[in-house]
Amino acid sequence: MSLNFSFIGNNFENILKNSGLLLPGIEKVVAIYHNEESGKPEAKYVIRQKPDVLHELSIKGDYHEIQNLRLEKRNFNWYKKDELPFETENLTSEVNIFTEIENIVLLLRFENDIDGKFDLLFIYFNHNMSNFGISRSDKGLSTENKTIIGFLLYNNFKSLLDTNKQNKSILKSMNENTRSLIRQTATLKSELSQTGKNYGESLINVSVQYLKEFSENSEKTYKFAKDALDKISEFKGNINNLKAIISKSITYVDNIYFDSDAEEIILHDQHINLYDYEVKPEVEETEYKFDERYTKTILLLDKYERATNKVLSDGKNLTSINVGNACPAQISAPAISDSLKKHKKKIIYLFKKYPDKWEKIRREFRPVKNLFLGGREDIKDKTA
DSSP states (O other): OOOOOOTTTHHHHHHHTTBBOOHHHOOOOOOEEEETTTTEEEEEEEEESSOOOEEEEEGGHHHHHHHHHHHHOSSSEEEGGGGSHHHHHHHTTTOGGGGGOOOOOOOOOOOEETSSSEEEEEEEEBBBGGTSSSSSSSSSSOHHHHHHHHHOOOOHHHHHHHHHHHHHHHHHHHHHHHHHHHHHHHHHHHHHHHHHHHHHHEEEEEEHHHHHHHHSSSEEEEOOOOHHHHHHHOOOOOOHHHHHHHHEEEEEEHTTTTOOEEEEEEEEEGGOTOOOOOOOOOOOOSSSOOOGGGGGHHHHHHHHHHHHHHHHHTTTOHHHHHHHSSSSSOOOOHHHHHHHHTTHHHHHHHHHHOOSSSHHHHOOOOHHHHHGGGGGGOOOOTTT
């Protein structure tokens, strides 16, 4: 007989389900156990004719007697069918094999970890010993036979239940560990995300401070656009390289807007190269090197020097108007004077440091010459 049980709330479910033919001569098995969900005893049974069908058994009217059986501590007992509180009333009308008065019943008890009482397993046998393969006679089971059968079956089920409990405990522990790892992973992921955000904000703050310092040492104000800040926040390199990156970005936009009169320049993401911050050597070394603070002043002087050469080569008078018209982007005479005044200190410094540079404008272009007249910087260019 295949004992196909599905006991809810305890370890019988996996142990008894599809457990196979334990002994010949088993006609029926009834299980009464504590249901963890309802908090009350529950009963199910299977019979030989339909070993894979699980039947419900009502025990409401026999509740107190069953509870008394669950309180006894003996591992097993043998009963007659008519000694069981639920047998005649609940089963004989449904299953005709239970009318055989020769059947005997073995009760096995297994402690339930939930309510501390015992779950009950009633195994119905034929009285005839020949069904067990130990005799060809029709003699009934002796007390000694019953003791041996009870002992063997109890220990067999007890071993299976203990193994199942242990496996269930291991599985539970593994599940708890898995859930714990999932929670830890989620926590670490959240913390990593937050750390990334905090680090990105730190990169932005440092970059903004660097940009502020560069603006303070310049005639123009530099600001980051949002797309530039977003790009900086994703920088994965060494934070110590940011200053060089920002400096090179400023040099880049200064070259783009060298002929612009705008006092504020916005740096966008395309102006910033996060992974090309080292200054590359020029193909041909220039005859002078200069601090980045003087970049715009040098670009300004170079622009006026080229414009001056063009005016002279065209045979025109060297006036501010003509020089302004010769610039890549035309500039007015007053704007030329204003730009030179703004760069006055740096121009004087550069002229002294590099006496062989910008020869035309320092010798022939009056607005530049006026810078070196002491208190006469305001003298107008009469040729303008």
